[in-house]
Amino acid sequence: MDRKILCLPTHDLSSGESFYASIDEFREKIPLTTYKDYMDYIDRMVVEGENNVLSSENPVYFSMTSGTTAKIKLLPATATTIKKLNESVALGFYIIRRSFPSSSFSSFNQRVFVLQTGIKPNMFPVSKDGIPMGPISNHSSAIGSLSRTFSSVPVNHTLSLDIIVEITDFETSAFVQLVFALVNWNIYSYRVTFASGFIHTVNIIENYFEEISLCISTYNFKYSSLVQKNISDPAFISTLNQKLHEVIVEYGGETYGLERAKHIRNECSKKKVPGILHRLWPNLMFATTAIGSTFTIYKPDIQFYCGDRLPL
Structure with a gap:
């Protein structure tokens, strides 16, 4: 079995390597981690307002997990994160659409139902330096124009x-x-x-x-x-x-x-x-x-x- 693994977007290409030599090498260089490994760093960002901790790009939103299976976790999201998230949603949306004949979408007044959630921007809890925190589904109302700028799905809500x-x-x-x-x-x-x-x-x-x-x-x-x-x-x-x-x-x-x-x-x-x-x-x-x-x-x-x- 070929145990080579293609390089990930985070892999440094400047070294000339195009892939890890093996899955074992990948596992060695990028070990599994849990939220506990990042808690102190996230606390420094949320409680102390420290920048450039986990990323050179500062977060624009802290996404909160639901806490259904464990304590609520805070996940920092940068502008690039939001952009990539919207691109992924758009890709999935278009893949589904393309599986149907184009004639299926000929009506100008067709709509989609997307259950949207959101609250007014001034109602979000914020970190020490004013970054809003809330469920990932609410990020559009928290960072408004930024999120819509990155939205790639022309949705007729x-x-x-x-x-x-x-x-x-x-x-x-x-x-x-x-x-x-x-x-x-x-x-x-x-x-x-x-x-x-x-x-x-x-x-x-x-x-x-x-x-x-x-x-x-x-x-x-x-x-x-x-x-x-x-x-x-x-x-x-x-x-x-x-x-x-x-x-x-x-x-x-x-x-x-x-x-x-x-x-x-x-x-x-x-x-x-x-x-x-x-x-x-x-x-x-x-x-x-x-x-x-x-x-x-x-x-x-x-x-x-x-x-x-x-x-x-």
Whole structure:
């Protein structure tokens, strides 16, 4: 067996080497490490505000792990990290798209549903030198224009991030985003970053479909118990109503809203029937979420929601 390993991007090419001589050499020069090996360095960055510790490029964000399986960890992300992350997401997105005929994406008003999370920039905890800290999914709202500059995916979201960050309660935010997704029959992609969140969004649809249908048929969020409980600003609710009305008008007006609400109610009333996502959005082409590692336990449920016709 050939035990040579091609050089990684971090390998110094100035020496003239194009690969490590063997896997054993690679293991010797780059041993396995754990978070514990970096804790002191990260503390120096977060607590003391020290620069040039783990990288010559200073971090712009400290990503926090969920703490599900261990204590919360802080992972420094530089501008280059964010750029590479967005490039990786873009690459995956385009690979999936290219697996379908180009004619599948001919409609100008096609949308994608991406569950977005975010809070206002001034609500993030910060390190000693003012670098925001939060879940990796919130980095767009934390570093705003920088993240969008590096974004390589021309995504036509159902609702803009500047609206979403105004909704501080996660459940309410997800509900509102789902209403704007469900009012649109022409969704071709359904994306939630993690499998647990994916299932949670479907559960919201199942548990609140009557309220969702009423909001859509009347283009009014007064029928949402979550909105009424967790959003106190009447002007902001009015903005949500106006934007919902604009979408309904775009697709055909009041008659369309009533028909769409009826369709949602009918499909969600069918209990224990697989493929609810494809039944709600007949044009839906694929769904994406993370189902590896500890998330594999959610895969059967997600496949049930996707059904046989929707690739995951």
